[in-house]
Amino acid sequence: MNYIKAFAPATVANVACGFDIFGFAIQEPGDTVEIRRRDEPGIVIADITGDEGRLPRSAEKNAVTVVMLHLLKHLGRTDFGCEVVLHKNMPLGSGMGSSAASAVAGVVALNELLGSPLSRKDLLPFAMEGERIASGSAHADNVGPSLLGGFVVIRSYTPLDIFSVPVPEDLYCTLVHPDIEINTKDARYILRNEVSLKNTIAQMGNVAGLVTGLMKSDYELISRSMVDVIIEPVRSILIPSFNEVKKAAIDNGALGCSISGSGPSMFALSRGIENATKAGEAMVRTFAEVGIDATMHLSGINDGGARVLESY
Template sequence: MNYIKAFAPATVANVSCGFDIFGFAIEEPGDVVEIWRRDEPGIIIKDIFGDEGRLPRNPEKNAVTGVMIHLLKHLGITNFGCEVALHKNMPLGSGMGSSAASAVAGVVAMNELLDCPLARTELLPFAMEGERIASGSAHADNVGPALLGGFVIIRSYSPLDVFSIPVPKDLYCTLVHPDIEINTKDARYILRDEVSLKNTISQMGNVAGLVAGLMKEDYDLISRSMVDVIIEPVRSILIPEFNKVKQAALDHGALGCSISGSGPSMFALSRGIENAKKVGEVMKRTFSEAGIESSTHVSLINQGGPLIMEKN
């Protein structure tokens, strides 16, 4: 093959109480990566669309091509050459897994172009390197679901242990992105290094309850468990009108509402698409009343992850 076009979806990380261990993919938006073989060795970034010139054009410093370089080194391939185009279809610093989508689309496209020497699950450490390039931290709660699809749990980082769990078929996500930006590094910097035993116990109970609620299709348990007593109280101060938007979502039927990733996007989970749409409308309206424009996406949890859109 000489050409590959791949898509990887946006994701919601943390999922309220599951900081750095929970994440799920949604159906759209997502990033698209194109790769063309070339005769000369080396990776060249041909174009980046939608980033307003903000992303690095140095292949080693860009998440999409950095993962390709790591993959080629791992496979011992030294004479491979290609040109890469990245289509950014979500804002930078959005809390929607923007860098993860780029990294996953890149590593999946490269693996496909090389006739799939690695299984999908084996690509995860390379995708995580894309997160390290982009934010300085190789976390897996965005790249995991972007790569594997579904609702993903990172049980351990050392050794890496990632798996997915079933979710209710009528569970919908409403993802609202206000037109502001939060740097992931800044959002991690403000977090405390230590938490109280009381809060730790409460958080552990909610984590267990959310997993059980999802697997048992117990919507009431899901709702009771979507409480974050550690991360949300700190990060929410970075999002204007957070408390009003969250309360509006809950008042209009959302099971729960919290920060998507490091923000500023917010997500809500609802039972049924009509509820999810209604929640999206009221969240958007609440932001608008404060003079903040926003975009809304309503989606089932994406079980498939990345897609190969075209190849020849």
């Protein structure tokens, strides 16, 4: 094989109550990475599209190629060489797991081109390294679902313990991206390091409720559990009209609505595509009322994660 094209989906991390432990993948959009074998060893970036020239073109500095270099080193394949083209199909710093999707597409493509020496799950630590470069911390709540698909729980980071939770078939996500930017590092910086025991207990109750609701297909319980008393009250101040947009989603049929990752994108979960559409349209309208353009993505939950699109 000389050429691989791989796709990795956008993801919603945190999912209201599950800061740093919950994430799920959606079907579209996602980033695409093409890699082509070359004779000389080492990785070079041939092109990046869709980033408006903002991502580093040096293989040692771009998260996608850095994780590929890590993987090559781990496999003892420093003799290997390839050219990389990255197609960004979502905005940077959007809260849609943009950096995670790129890194995941990169490691999946490279692993495939090398004859799949590692399993999907074994690729996770490499993709996480990309997050460390992009956002300053090697979190897994975007790369986990982008790589594996579905709704993912990261139970523990040391050691890494990640598992999937089945979701009801009729669950849809509306992801709305307002045309403003939040730096992930800033979004993390404004969080308090201490949480009251009372809020910890409330959040634990919602975590248990959301997992149970998803596994039992209990939409009412999912709805009641999509409450974040710890992170959302702090981070939502970075998103203009957050409360109004959230209210618009819920008033228009969403089960719940919160910040996607560290924002500024907001997501809603709904039962059925009709509710998801109505909720999303209301969210976009509400952003428009304060002069903010917003893009809506409507999707079921992605159940396969990253995939190889083409190879020869």
